[in-house]
Amino acid sequence: MASQILPMVAAVILVSQSLWAQQALAQAEEPLVPALIIIGDSTVDVGNNNGLVTVIKSNFGPYGRDFSAGPTGRFCNGKIIPDYVAEFIGIPYPMAYLDPAAKGSAILTGINTASSASGFYEGTAKNFNVIPLSQQMVWIKDWQRQVTDQVGPARAATIFEEGIFVVSTGSNDYVNNYYLNILLQEKYNQDQYRTLLLDCTIGLLKEMYATGAKRIAVVGMPPLGCLPSQIKLRLGTNKCVDSLNQNAIDFNAALKVEVDKMMPSMPDAKIVLLDSYSYIYDAFHNPAKYGLKKTSEACCGTGTVEVAILCNEASPGTCQNADEYLFWDSFHPSSKFNAGIARYFFDTAVKAFGLVRKQK
Known part of the structure; x- marks a missing residue:
């Protein structure tokens, strides 16, 4: 009996030592970068x-039902990409800029200025009385001022230069503005509107660089035609709307x-374009590969049009297990899918920025 127990004890000790070593290593490592700064829309x-x-808004149930803090304003059942x-x-x-607790040491590792329903185009945010990117940049500069006041100019400059600035927006410029706005369509054809959005995007990136940002990640336009809301409103089938997807493809390519044309004027900076289109499109058409079962309909309500106030506790038919779904509501991914695409984005950025975690 003793001969059987000793190997078991030894195995337990080895496992305990391994776990302790992993924990000690994690505690001995510095954060990969000093700060994460988020600009954008409801995706972030x-x-x-x-x-x-x-x-x-989404600060009510069933939003946040799988998140430790409950409904916080995240358009998801749980965690989102940031x-x-x-x-x-x-x-x-990173805390919401408007959170009363977002001050002091709590903001030294970053800030989140994103406002749901905003876009690259100023008029998109105005349609819903939300915060446009121009005002979000004002908030970013105020955050930088607060950080500088706390740690001094030298340390603050390091935080800004080594931190990662993430821009995630653009979908609303199409699905919640151009496609619904006859006056905008009369003023701009699709090529002209794309050029307008590109001008806004490049202007934003230049302004970010001017504030000291050296590592910028821009999330590309997703397959707009694969959003459950667009499928329901335009086709009523379980297939993506090809014309909407083509607009996203054209924008990303342009x-x-x-960005390539702009980079010579920013020799000490790196801008990484994160390909959300390919990842989401592949998941939509190959759900099993991502551990999913449903892709053309969402978890909340009927899974076709519900979002914001339409996705509520009284919404009939809301699924029990959001992990089976690509989309939580008719516009936004489930927390499980967010975890996968966040890892994909993170790995892409780490490689592109050449990041290596340092020991304390």
Whole structure:
């Protein structure tokens, strides 16, 4: 009996030592980068819209039903992409700029200025009385001022230069503005509107660089025609809307050209374009590969049109297990899918920026 127990004890000790070693190593590592700064729309908003006079909110159930803090203003059942990326980096979740607690040491590792329903085009945010990117940049500069006041100019400059600035927006410029706005369609054809959005995007990137940002990640336009809301409103089938997807493809290709043209004027900076289109499109058509069962309909309500106030506790038919779904509501991914695409984005950025985690 003793001869059997000793190997078991030894195995337990080895496992315990291994876990202790892993924990000690994690504690000995510095965060991969000092800060994560988020600009954008509902794909990355963590609650800035909560206090605004707008219908574009999600600070109520069933939003947040699988999140430890409950409904916070995240358009998801659980964590969204910035949450996972912050975990991978090794820092706290960047707080919403309008959160009363977003001050002092709590903001030294980043800030989140995203506002749901905003876009690259200023008029997109105005349609819903939310915060446009121009005002988000004002908030970013105010955050930088607060950080500088706390740690001094030299340390602050390091935080800004070594931190990662993430831009995630653009979908609303199409699905919640251009496609619905007859006056905008009369003023701009699709090529002209794309050029307008590109001008806004490049202007934003130049302004970010001027504030000291050296590492910028821009999330590309997703397959707009694969959103459950667009499928339902335009086709009523389980297939993506090809024409909408083509607009996203064209925008992403044009953005790459413009960024490549701009980079010689920013020799000490790196801009990474994150390909959300390919990842989401592949998941939509190959759900089993991603551990999913449903892709053309969402979890909340009927899974076709529900979003914001239409996705509520009284919505009939809301699924029990959101992990089986690509989309939580008719516009936004489920928390499980967010985890996968966040890892994909993170790995892409780490390689592109040449990041290596340092020991303390």
